Amino acid sequence: MWKNIASNALSLSIIALVVIAGVIGWGKRQYEAEGPLETAICLRVEQGSNFTRVSEALETQGAIDSTAIFRMGAEYSGKSTELKAGSFLVEEHASMRQIVDIVTRGGASTCGTEVVYRIGINAAEYRVRELDPATQTFLVVAEFTPEDDVPAEYARVRDLADTRYRVAIAEGATSWQIVDALRKAEFLSGEIAAQPAEGSLAPDSYELRPGDDRAELIDRMQTKQDERLATAWENRAEGLPYESPGEALIMASIIEKETGQPEERPQVASVFVNRLEQGMRLQTDPTVIYGITNGQGVLGRGIRQSELRADTPYNTYVISGLPPTPIANPGLASIEAALNPAETDYLFFVADGSGGHAFAKTLEEHTRNVSRWREIEAQRASE
Structure with missing residues (x-):
C-alpha cells in the first residue's frame, strides 16, 4: 500500500512540476510577447514610485494586459529595485520586457517636456516643447524671452524632475552675445568671470540640468571648439x-x-x-x-x-x-x-x-x- 501511495505522490509531484513549468513558460512568453499598445505613450514615473504603481498606470493606458506578470517579470529579471524616475517613451506594441528595460535603464528622459534656451544672433529665447508620443515630434507650447513675464506653461514644468533642459547656440553668435544670454538664463547658476576669446565657443546644443554652473558650460563649449579646430587643422588641404x-x-x-x-x-x-x-x-x-x-x-x-x-x-x-x-x-x-x-x-x-x-x-x-x-x-x- 505504501508503495502505491509513494508512487501516486511521485506522479502528482511530477504532474505539478509539469504544470508549474508550463505556467512559467506561458508567463515568460506573455512577458516577452508583443504588447497591446496601439499608439505610443509617454509614461511618467514619479520620484519614489514603485513597480506596482507603474504597472497600474501601464494597464490603465493599455500598454500591458497583466500587472502581475509585469511585476513578476521585473522581479525575476532582478530589476524590481532599479526603477528610475523620469518620462519615458513607450512605443506601440512594446513588450513587458522592453518596458521594464525602458524604466530601469536610467539616463535622460526620452519624452515629456523639454525647455530649449536658444541663443541666436539677434536675441535669446526660451522654447517649451512637449513630445507628442504618437508622432514623436515636439510641439511648442510656449515661447518667451528672458525679459518677458514667465508664462504659465513654463512655471508648471520648470521644477519637475523630469523636465529636460538644453542650451542651443546659433552658429555665428559672438562670445559677448553668448555670455550675456547665459547670464540671463535663470535655470543656471554661478558667475562667468571673464568673456571668453572670440571664436573659442562651439555653437551646438548642450544638455543641462537646472542649477548647472555657467562657467562649466563655457568650459564645455571651449573644449568642443578646440577639438573641432584641432581635427580640422589635422585634415586641412595643402x-x-x-x-x-x-x-x-x-x-x-x-x-x-x-x-x-x-x-x-x-x-x-x-x-x-x-x-x-x-x-x-x-x-x-x-x-x-x-x-x-x-x-x-x-x-x-x-x-x-x-x-x-x-x-x-x-x-x-x-x-x-x-x-x-x-x-x-x-x-x-x-x-x-x-x-x-x-x-x-x-x-x-x-x-x-x-x-x-x-x-x-x-x-x-x-x-x-x-x-x-x-x-x-x-x-x-x-x-
Missing part, C-alpha cells in the same frame, strides 16, 4: 595661406557671417583664400561691423562710408590680410570650409536675391552681378 589654427579660425568666422547657405561655405572660403594668395584685400562687411560693435549686439543700420574708410584693425577694406581675431563663433561646417575650401578661380561674390550669392572670376563679371542685385533691391523697395 598650401593654405594660414600660419596657425588661430588664423584658420578667423577665416571660419568670416565665412560664417558671410553666408547663410551651408552649401556655399566652401565657395565663399575659396574667394577669400584666393584673395589672400593674390595679395588682395578681403573687403568683407562683417569684419567692419565687428569693429564697430565689438560683437556686442547687432549694428541695426547700414555701414557708413566714413566707416568703410576708417583705418581700424577690423576694416578689411583698408587693412591687408586677416583681422586680428575672429568676429564670431563659427560652427564646424565653416571651420571645415576654411581648411578645405572649394577649388575655384572666384575672386568676388554678391547677393543674388535668393538668399545666396552670385560668384565671379573677374571684376567685369562681378560688376554685372552687382548691377543685377541693385535692380532687385530697387524692385523690392518699390513693392
Whole structure:
C-alpha cells in the first residue's frame, strides 16, 4: 500500500512540476510577447514610485494586459529595485520586457517636456516643447524671452524632475552675445568671470540640468571648439595661406557671417583664400561691423562710408590680410570650409536675391552681378 501511495505522490509531484513549468513558460512568453499598445505613450514615473504603481498606470493606458506578470517579470529579471524616475517613451506594441528595460535603464528622459534656451544672433529665447508620443515630434507650447513675464506653461514644468533642459547656440553668435544670454538664463547658476576669446565657443546644443554652473558650460563649449579646430587643422588641404589654427579660425568666422547657405561655405572660403594668395584685400562687411560693435549686439543700420574708410584693425577694406581675431563663433561646417575650401578661380561674390550669392572670376563679371542685385533691391523697395 505504501508503495502505491509513494508512487501516486511521485506522479502528482511530477504532474505539478509539469504544470508549474508550463505556467512559467506561458508567463515568460506573455512577458516577452508583443504588447497591446496601439499608439505610443509617454509614461511618467514619479520620484519614489514603485513597480506596482507603474504597472497600474501601464494597464490603465493599455500598454500591458497583466500587472502581475509585469511585476513578476521585473522581479525575476532582478530589476524590481532599479526603477528610475523620469518620462519615458513607450512605443506601440512594446513588450513587458522592453518596458521594464525602458524604466530601469536610467539616463535622460526620452519624452515629456523639454525647455530649449536658444541663443541666436539677434536675441535669446526660451522654447517649451512637449513630445507628442504618437508622432514623436515636439510641439511648442510656449515661447518667451528672458525679459518677458514667465508664462504659465513654463512655471508648471520648470521644477519637475523630469523636465529636460538644453542650451542651443546659433552658429555665428559672438562670445559677448553668448555670455550675456547665459547670464540671463535663470535655470543656471554661478558667475562667468571673464568673456571668453572670440571664436573659442562651439555653437551646438548642450544638455543641462537646472542649477548647472555657467562657467562649466563655457568650459564645455571651449573644449568642443578646440577639438573641432584641432581635427580640422589635422585634415586641412595643402598650401593654405594660414600660419596657425588661430588664423584658420578667423577665416571660419568670416565665412560664417558671410553666408547663410551651408552649401556655399566652401565657395565663399575659396574667394577669400584666393584673395589672400593674390595679395588682395578681403573687403568683407562683417569684419567692419565687428569693429564697430565689438560683437556686442547687432549694428541695426547700414555701414557708413566714413566707416568703410576708417583705418581700424577690423576694416578689411583698408587693412591687408586677416583681422586680428575672429568676429564670431563659427560652427564646424565653416571651420571645415576654411581648411578645405572649394577649388575655384572666384575672386568676388554678391547677393543674388535668393538668399545666396552670385560668384565671379573677374571684376567685369562681378560688376554685372552687382548691377543685377541693385535692380532687385530697387524692385523690392518699390513693392
